[in-house]
Amino acid sequence: MKVSYRVNGVTVEADGVWPGASLLTVLRDHMDLPGSKNACEQGECGSCSVLLDGELVCACLVQAGQADGLDVRTVEGLAGDGATETDVGDVQQAFLDAGAVQCGFCTPGLVVAVDHLLARNPDPSDAELREELSGNLCRCTGYVKIIDAVHLAAARRRATAGAGAAGGSGG
Amino acid sequence: MDFLQPTSLDDALALRAERLDATPIAGGTDLMVDINFDRARPAATLDLTRVPELRELEVDADGAWVGAGVPYLRILEALGDVAPGLCMAARTVGSPQIRARGTLGGNLGTASPAGDTLPALAACEATVEVASATRPRREIAVRDFIVRPRRSALEPDELIVRVRVPRARGPQQFGKVGQRNAMVISVASFGLAFDLDARAVGTGIGSAGPTILGAPAAEAWVAEAFGDHDLWATRAALPDGVAKRFGELVGEAASPIDDVRGTARYRRHALSVLAARALAWAWADARRAEDAA
Numbered sequence: 001m002k003v004s005y006r007v008n009g010v011t012v013e014a015d016g017v018w019p020g021a022s023l024l025t026v027l028r029d030h031m032d033l034p035g036s037k038n039a040c041e042q043g044e045c046g047s048c049s050v051l052l053d054g055e056l057v058c059a060c061l062v063q064a065g066q067a068d069g070l071d072v073r074t075v076e077g078l079a080g081d082g083a084t085e086t087d088v089g090d091v092q093q094a095f096l097d098a099g100a101v102q103c104g105f106c107t108p109g110l111v112v113a114v115d116h117l118l119a120r121n122p123d124p125s126d127a128e129l130r131e132e133l134s135g136n137l138c139r140c141t142g143y144v145k146i147i148d149a150v151h152l153a154a155a156r157r158r159a160t161a162g163a164g165a166a167g168g169s170g171g
Numbered sequence: 172m173d174f175l176q177p178t179s180l181d182d183a184l185a186l187r188a189e190r191l192d193a194t195p196i197a198g199g200t201d202l203m204v205d206i207n208f209d210r211a212r213p214a215a216t217l218d219l220t221r222v223p224e225l226r227e228l229e230v231d232a233d234g235a236w237v238g239a240g241v242p243y244l245r246i247l248e249a250l251g252d253v254a255p256g257l258c259m260a261a262r263t264v265g266s267p268q269i270r271a272r273g274t275l276g277g278n279l280g281t282a283s284p285a286g287d288t289l290p291a292l293a294a295c296e297a298t299v300e301v302a303s304a305t306r307p308r309r310e311i312a313v314r315d316f317i318v319r320p321r322r323s324a325l326e327p328d329e330l331i332v333r334v335r336v337p338r339a340r341g342p343q344q345f346g347k348v349g350q351r352n353a354m355v356i357s358v359a360s361f362g363l364a365f366d367l368d369a370r371a372v373g374t375g376i377g378s379a380g381p382t383i384l385g386a387p388a389a390e391a392w393v394a395e396a397f398g399d400h401d402l403w404a405t406r407a408a409l410p411d412g413v414a415k416r417f418g419e420l421v422g423e424a425a426s427p428i429d430d431v432r433g434t435a436r437y438r439r440h441a442l443s444v445l446a447a448r449a450l451a452w453a454w455a456d457a458r459r460a461e462d463a464a
Contacts (some may be wrong), residue, residue: 001174012236019174019216022205041207043200043269049193056270061203062272063196113267119269130319134353135266 002067006075007031022066024048027074035075046136048065049109050074053123056116058135060065075108078115080088090160091115095146102140110136112151124150180224180332184304186217188328193217195330197225197240198272200265201281225276225332234338238330239276254336256343256362260291263347266354272326276331279316282323285378289313290362291345291377293383297336301329308332314375317335317382341365341455344449347377348441349432355399358433359441361421363449365457370394370403374446379425386446389420393450402454406461409454418447448462 003026004013014030022041024131027033027050036048041060048059051073078089088096101107111131117124122159124132129150130143138146175193177183186193193215196202205211205426219225225240228249235253239248242462243261243323247270251258263269264278264287278286279299299316302308303326315336316324325331343364349355360377372393397403422443427435 019172020212022203022207042204043265046268056268057271058268060207061199061269063174063199063203063216063218064208065176066196066199066220068176070315098425131353132267135268 001065003030003064005067005070005072007033007072008074008083009081017064017065019065020049021064022051022060023052023062023064023072025073026067027059027065033074033076036112037105039105043135044105044137045109047106047109047114049112049113049136051116056113073112075112078111085127089115091118091149091153094149094156097152098145098149098152100141100145102138106136106140109139110146117150118154120158123145123154123159158167172212174218175215176218176221178221180222180302180330181304183217183222183225183330184328186300187330188304189309190215191218191327195219195280197274197277198242198269200228200269200273201277215312219276219330227333232338235336235419237336239279239333240274243273243275250336253338254291254295254343255292255320255339256295256345256364257270257288257297257336259343260347260360260362261346263287263345263357269333269354275334279313279331279334280323280325282317282321282414284317284380284382285356285360286317286321286383287347287357287377289317289383290335290360291343291364292334292362292375294362294364294373294383295339295343296364297334297372299334299458300332301325302332303329310335314383314385314456323393339364340369341367342453342460346445346447348451356432358367359425359427359438359445361442361445362449363446363453364452365453367403367438367457370397370452372397374424376425376442378432379427381426384423384424384426386424389417389424389446391419392452393417406458408458409451414447414451417450418443418445 001014001019012031039045039047043058043061050059053070079087091114194213197219225238227238228241229236246261278288297313298310301303345362347357347360357378359379362375364373374386422439427438
């Protein structure tokens with residue numbers, strides 16, 4: 001079957017998709033977007049987390065056709081529409097600065113989940129962010145550095161927003 | 172595999188009748204796992220996520236109609252006052268990613284005795300409305316909806332349309348035991364709903380029998396015990412032993428098995444503890460509400 005998604009701001013089509021395939025398979029194998037990782041294929045690990053019409057979902061549990069015509073935001077688009085391979089978003093930069101990456105396999109899903117979390121809650125407590133990130137497993141870090149990274153990204157985002165407000169350009 | 176994507180309930184019911192070999196899919200949190208692992212190869216999937224009637228959530232004076240395709244995340248946002256027990260159960264489903272996709276229709280249709288929301292729905296006497304292309308709609312009590320593991324009371328040409336959740340008439344509680352707090356299939360779960368108007372307590376037992384069970388003997392005993400101690404009228408503290416005995420009776424109502432997640436003995440014990448705590452916590456809420464009033 002044929003599907004079409006709006007991925008990171010750009011309409012992308014894929015033909016010859018097996019109807020039983022997941023959104024994750026289409027992204028990785030048909031649309032050349034291997035950033036979302038394929039690990040458990042049962043919604044347990046969160047490595048394939050993407051935003052589907054703004055909701056955080058496991059791409060492995062969305063059937064290809066269910067996402068047809070919808071908006072998909074993947075880790076490749078976290079630095080904004082039209083970002084190059086070397087551009088990173090603020091959450092990704094915070095993960096780098098906090099040393100929150102070890103083997104890196106869980107990282108794409110985690111940064112998507114954290115980006116989604118901070119968009120709704122600019123200053124999450126440890127308890128809140130642990131619950132919000134409970135669908136993303138990391139087997140290397142023990143989560144301490146990841147939680148540091150979330151607080152770092154949150155603080156930088158609040159500072160930027162505050163500076164923007166104080167600047168009062170009124171843009 | 173064919174992919175069927177109706178955009179109205181009438182079309183969905185017509186396709187359901189026409190393609191009895193199709194498997195309905197909503198959030199995909201069960202079915203996609205089976206497809207990914209090559210355990211299921213349905214001839215067709217019937218995608219219900221584009222059917223607006225199934226995504227409706229209406230609150231009225233007596234409760235709420237929750238469309239079969241409403242994800243847990245929306246239930247949590249909308250029904251905290253109407254159905255606190257259901258919301259407690261919904262909050263324990265999987266992870267945020269799973270709660271964004273998973274639905275009540277899926278929990279009911281999958282018909283697992285471990286379905287997290289089912290004990291909470293049973294405790295508050297929720298009912299399931301099902302429809303077919305040719306026959307009148309019918310309502311089935313949640314307690315009767317799961318017939319045996321993985322088998323519901325749905326006829327092959329029927330779809331779950333919505334769930335009627337009565338407005339809470341007293342405190343509700345839900346408890347679940349698993350290996351950890353997130354992403355876990357329950358080893359035992361228990362839902363409790365006080366009806367302070369009717370002076371009754373509703374129960375629902377999950378993961379400890381072939382279906383969702385009630386504990387009628389426990390319900391009858393506790394209602395009488397509350398009467399004997401005049402608790403309904405006075406909102407006095409629970410006397411010693413009432414919660415414990417209630418828990419024991421709930422444990423006796425279960426019909427658990429040994430499996431990979433736990434032994435029958437452990438499940439019965441865990442249920443007794445969950446039920447005793449649920450009763451004590453819910454009654455404490457009732458007393459606090461009385462103080463505040």
